[in-house]
Amino acid sequence: MGPGPVNAHPRVLRAMSADLLGQFDPEMTGYMNQVMALYRPIFGTQNQWTMLVDGTARAGIEAALVSIVAPGDTVLVVNFGRFGLLLTEILGRIGARVETVEASWGEIVPMDAIAAGIERVQPKVVATIHGDTSTSMAQPLDGLGALCAAAGALLYVDATATIGGMAIAADRWGADIVTGGLQKCLGGPSGSAPITISDKAAALIQGRKRVEAGIRRDDISDGAGPRIGSNYFDLAMIMDYWSDKRLNHHTEATSMLYAARECARIMLGEGLEARYARHEAAGRAMTAGLRAMGLTVFGDDAHRMTNVTGVFIPQGVDGERVRTMMRDAFEIEIGTAFGPLQGRIWRIGAMGYNAMKHKVLITLGALEACLRQEGFTLPAGEAVNAAMAAWDA
Amino acid sequence: MGPGPVNAHPRVLRAMSADLLGQFDPEMTGYMNQVMALYRPIFGTQNQWTMLVDGTARAGIEAALVSIVAPGDTVLVVNFGRFGLLLTEILGRIGARVETVEASWGEIVPMDAIAAGIERVQPKVVATIHGDTSTSMAQPLDGLGALCAAAGALLYVDATATIGGMAIAADRWGADIVTGGLQKCLGGPSGSAPITISDKAAALIQGRKRVEAGIRRDDISDGAGPRIGSNYFDLAMIMDYWSDKRLNHHTEATSMLYAARECARIMLGEGLEARYARHEAAGRAMTAGLRAMGLTVFGDDAHRMTNVTGVFIPQGVDGERVRTMMRDAFEIEIGTAFGPLQGRIWRIGAMGYNAMKHKVLITLGALEACLRQEGFTLPAGEAVNAAMAAWDA
Known part of the structure; x- marks a missing residue:
């Protein structure tokens, strides 16, 4: 009964004991496509690019930020707890210019303070936590996407602590990327990070693509934007892996995919x-x-x-x-x-x-x-x- | 019967169905310590820092390289297949100056060619694959550590495709970091990357430490070296998490840790x-x-x-x-x-x-x-x- 990781649902634990499949086996790629479909309602989105990052929830955060933020970009962080600080920490390492709007631990940041922050710093990206377990506060997000869009900024939301327990409304919020983890309200183990990406964010990310030497193909070309600073967290390559192109990247973490799939099936079954x-x-x-x-x-x-x-x-x-x-x-x-x-x-x-x-x-x-x-x-x-x-x- | 991922051992699949534990529960931290001990003989090492990176084998590679290589550092890659190309790709994104010694696909790089390359480029790090599944070749590594040490370079070895199937001899090779994955000869699922780090490499990495805002403690101080460009792959923080300090970083992927532990137990049981x-x-x-x-x-x-x-x-x-x-x-x-x-x-x-x-x-x-x-x-x-x-x- 801590703030996560918590006990997993027994069905999720059993799902992980299924044998492995080759990563391009039609049964395996079929499960990958199912996962994409299963997580769309959970994220409250119609986004095509709804999939998994192979790592803990923190891996999902870093993948999102390193893929949309380039060194020198200004990012406004809505900071009301430890995980807001984590966003500033990750962004600092990416080389972003980090600005914050702050609340004391135990409070949230009022929407007009965020609006004033956007006006002040003209960010390329606004990044926020949805629910910060360090303070137990949930930041209201309705209307934030519209504020960001009006200012030409993308909105990133970390929903690790709320996904599966509180409503995630990526499309209604106007969030461009939302990430989560299994180990809290989804009732699974840590180690897989569900992510959803708007078409607008996906276009920006695809514009930064550099296809890996050794697996280049005529039907996939590089983008003109600044190269993404991480190979493992390069969402352009991860999208190509989860698309019909099935361009090899990492080897999908099969058992964790089974877990993520079962978490979602249980959730949708419950309603x-x-x-x-x-x-x-x-x-x-x-x-x-x-x-x-x-x-x-x-x-x-x-x-x-x-x-x-x-x-x-x-x-x-x-x-x-x-x-x-x-x-x-x-x-x-x-x-x-x-x-x-x-x-x-x-x-x-x-x-x-x-x-x-x-x-x-x-x-x-x-x-x-x-x-x-x-x-x-x-x-x-x-x-x-x-x-x-x-x-x- | 592909080149991995392959079928997992049934005992590994069963181990993953054990319920989760809190990440600082004494039972959990006990398992973490067991994993450190179990992987030392598998890596052929006495290294204290023998643990897991939470991600696929590729995550282990990136964690190793981003933690020891700073932008502008010269790295010599021993390139004899697709995964040698992957090393150059990851290093390019880190901002390293990448030099290579090459062999045609289907051959290995002779040791005197590597020695000449080290002499020529004076690298800070030499990086090589042990066995490259793209070509089925295994690079001989005996003596390479001594060459590197004489030139003041660290040696990194990716053993993803050989660990559990061919002898890994980190200490005898003189390798400073060796990484692997579970999904090939260890008979487990992709999603956890065993890693071992020499004291010399650990000292360099600790010198680059920046403790995260929000979890700073008086007994842990920052290093003076260049900050590591990734939070998730920062081995200095991951070492603090796996040490008695138990400084919180990511949430350890519990089920994958159970899998990694069982892979090792089966292997040591077989001999x-x-x-x-x-x-x-x-x-x-x-x-x-x-x-x-x-x-x-x-x-x-x-x-x-x-x-x-x-x-x-x-x-x-x-x-x-x-x-x-x-x-x-x-x-x-x-x-x-x-x-x-x-x-x-x-x-x-x-x-x-x-x-x-x-x-x-x-x-x-x-x-x-x-x-x-x-x-x-x-x-x-x-x-x-x-x-x-x-x-x-």
Whole structure:
């Protein structure tokens, strides 16, 4: 019950035990095409270029940024937590000129502040996190794509912590690239990064293409734009691999593709709305339970992620000792925190396969018992009661 | 029976169906430490820094090169096939000054030619492939590390196609970084890249460290060297994640770590020498069988990889039609070829779980049947006879 990675869905684990296929076997390329189709509704998009980057969620972020940002380009980062800082870090290494609009940890950046930032720095790309698990805040994104388009900027969104748990609306937001990971609300293992790319972004990326020596073909030509600084993360080549051209690039991570496919099949089988409602119920129940225990929930209620809740470690309680007791006595993991929140809050997730009523209730009951062991006074049983009521509210 | 990816060992597939763990759970970090220990004998090394990069084999190559090569550095590439070209491609994107010593496809580069190249270009790094599946040649590496060290250069070796099938001797070669992949002779899925790093290379990499904003700690300081151009492939940060510091970087790809661990356990259980002998027997049998069919084997016999064999498509036979028939009638995949060899040779693998007597014999029997369907005249049954004799030779 941490902020991810979390337990995978058993069907996903079983899917990974299927035997491997040759990477150009028609059965394999058929699965690749299925994955493209399965992830379009999950990303809320009609984008043709919807596929996987072979690496963890962070690989998806770097692939997106290195493929659309060239050295010297100005990028505006919407920074409201650790993962906003990660965007600035990756962009700095790409050689971008990085500008930020900022919020304190526990708040989001108001849309008019982003608009003013765009006006001020005239970025080529605006990059933001959707939900930042470091602070448990979800940045509102409706309207941002239109602001970017009006300024001639592309919009990149990292949805690692929300995909599968909160609605992703790439097309409605007007996002040009959105990336995610399996290991949070999609209920799979880390190691595959779903990505969707608008036609506009794809055209820019294809314009930077340099076909690899050793696999050149007459039907694929180089673009005139600046060469992409990474081979592995070159989305132009990855698109050619996922297209009918099937131009060899890396060797697709077959078992992770099976996992990504099964995550999506489970999600679409459950239904997007039902799945988002389940995460909302879990977040509502967790928050209500923590408050009924007398604890103070961290951050702005209006923009809380549904799938992770920050809660202050109460005065006089050793946060790490409680986490250890939770793990040793109950086999439940809850999360620590980063940066300015380290030692001040715990982060408790309810993501994907873990966003279930019984898991929320058991976690709250266990936390109550551990806090009591630590000498913290709290009203016995109230947390579970409050959570049961809130789940059904 | 292609040149990889190939069928995974069933134990590896089962290992991946274990449930996930939190990334700092003591059980998880214990598995990470086990992986470090398990891969040292496989790489033939005592290197402390022996771990995994989360991505395909190509990710391991890029992580190694971007972490030791800075823009403007001179790198000498030993180029004898498609994957030598890939090294030049990745290095070009890093901004290195790339020089090469070359051999025709089907030959290796003599050691005195490499020595002359080092003398000529005074490289900071020498980079080579061990076994290049595009040509089926294995580059001899004994003595190369000493040449590099005498010239003040580091030695990088890509062992993707040989690790698990031919002896890797990082310490005896004097290699500073060796990388691999699971999907060939280790009998696992693509998506995790084992890597080993000498203390000398590790010191250089640590000297380029920049700790990420948002996770800075007092006990970890930045280096003075040029910043590494990638965040995801920054081996300094990946080492801190795999060290007792456990500084958060990416979220370790748990299921792929289970797979990598099981690949290594199976290999060490079989015994390194027995495993290499099995691959030798498979290569010997495949080559003998193809010759007994009247076909011409591609490339220099003295430097042939044991686990993949190139063979000329005979005059008048449609190579792609035979590959399709092999798959449709026998469910066996054999490989096509790249670049100058495309349409001229097939590449037939016998790697990892597929380097087995019955699989070699069945493949030869199936190929004989398909060639006969194509109207090619050959001595019936001789291929399997010859392979059976050669296996035991």
